[in-house]
Amino acid sequence: xxxxxxxxxxxxxxxxxxxxxxxxxxxxxxxxxxxxxxxxxxxxxxxxxxxxxxxxxxxxxxxxxxxxxxxxxxxxxxxxxxxxxxxxxxxxxxxxxxxxxxxxxxxxxxxxxxxxxxxxxxxxxxxxxxxxxxxxxxxxxxxxxxxxxxxxxxxxxxxxxxxxxxxxxxxxxxxxxxxxxxxxxxxxxxxxxxxxxxxxxxxxxxxxxxxxxxxxxxxxxxxxxxxxxxxxxxxxxxxxxxxxxxxxxxxxxxxxxxxxxxxxxxxxxxxxxxxxxxxxxxxxxxxxxxxxxxxxxxxxxxxxxxxxxxxxxxxxxxxxxxxxxxxxxxxxxxxxxxxxxxxxxxxxxxxxx
Numbered sequence: 001x002x003x004x005x006x007x008x009x010x011x012x013x014x015x016x017x018x019x020x021x022x023x024x025x026x027x028x029x030x031x032x033x034x035x036x037x038x039x040x041x042x043x044x045x046x047x048x049x050x051x052x053x054x055x056x057x058x059x060x061x062x063x064x065x066x067x068x069x070x071x072x073x074x075x076x077x078x079x080x081x082x083x084x085x086x087x088x089x090x091x092x093x094x095x096x097x098x099x100x101x102x103x104x105x106x107x108x109x110x111x112x113x114x115x116x117x118x119x120x121x122x123x124x125x126x127x128x129x130x131x132x133x134x135x136x137x138x139x140x141x142x143x144x145x146x147x148x149x150x151x152x153x154x155x156x157x158x159x160x161x162x163x164x165x166x167x168x169x170x171x172x173x174x175x176x177x178x179x180x181x182x183x184x185x186x187x188x189x190x191x192x193x194x195x196x197x198x199x200x201x202x203x204x205x206x207x208x209x210x211x212x213x214x215x216x217x218x219x220x221x222x223x224x225x226x227x228x229x230x231x232x233x234x235x236x237x238x239x240x241x242x243x244x245x246x247x248x249x250x251x252x253x254x255x256x257x258x259x260x261x262x263x264x265x266x267x268x269x270x271x272x273x274x275x276x277x278x279x280x281x282x283x284x285x286x287x288x289x290x291x292x293x294x295x296x297x298x299x300x301x302x303x304x305x306x307x308x309x310x311x312x313x314x315x316x317x318x319x320x321x322x323x324x325x326x327x328x329x330x331x332x333x334x335x336x337x338x339x340x341x342x343x344x345x346x347x348x349x350x351x352x353x
Contacts, residue, residue: 100353246312
């Protein structure tokens, strides 16, 4: 896979006093930030070693650019479909900013050669930005030509594909821009982390039904698919075999019957969508509320309790062990199935076009 060094633009720490506010508003105020000269525009080609400390966990990867032709050639693998409307919005934003202000998050299989390169060439000092008390981003510039070329050669020789963890619409907007203007849009800003340095959390669901439906009613409705038992408290499902559901202070455990479990290669979310939302309960579903992976259990319970006719469903995380072969075979998982950490932030590192 062909990656490149680049000339990053990074917030000027002497001018940016409130980093969280800066990052939070970068999506809307990027061009204003540029006019106010709030970025340091580096003139030297470099790869950035990138560390994110989040909730006490250190994640280490790199920031670079990837050749847009790799998207066209199918070497950057998606795990969910994109929406044409969102792709168009993203294309418009890229043109308006003349920059990529947030990297696409890619992941690659663990490889000692990648870890050894980071250990060997990581500078002693980096530039750190505190987003919150529990989230710090640090970049270490590597501009030595020998070091950079070593990494470029490694990716060109040994890395045949990468998997999109987050940023599908950014990625597939660039592939369309590239076809129209390969000179301007030939490279895409990416953060690349090995499997071991990413955490996958589930996207849970709150289902709003169009009439009153109790947990008991749902159990009767879905008993063909599950072995169902009452539970006294929440226990995080740890495999695709199990789910949990909550309503009005009550819990049930849902264990997929083997016939249905073996019928599809995806995760529990794919099974739930296919057998419950798209068929058995389709006529009863008014709305699906997506609950992203960093939402606390108490917040989800409170949101479920605050309105009538709602049941919260809790899913296991999709594992790389299951995800990789599915994607390699051209499969996809249900949209909003995966929530990856660490999170990429707007305006932290920018690739000007």
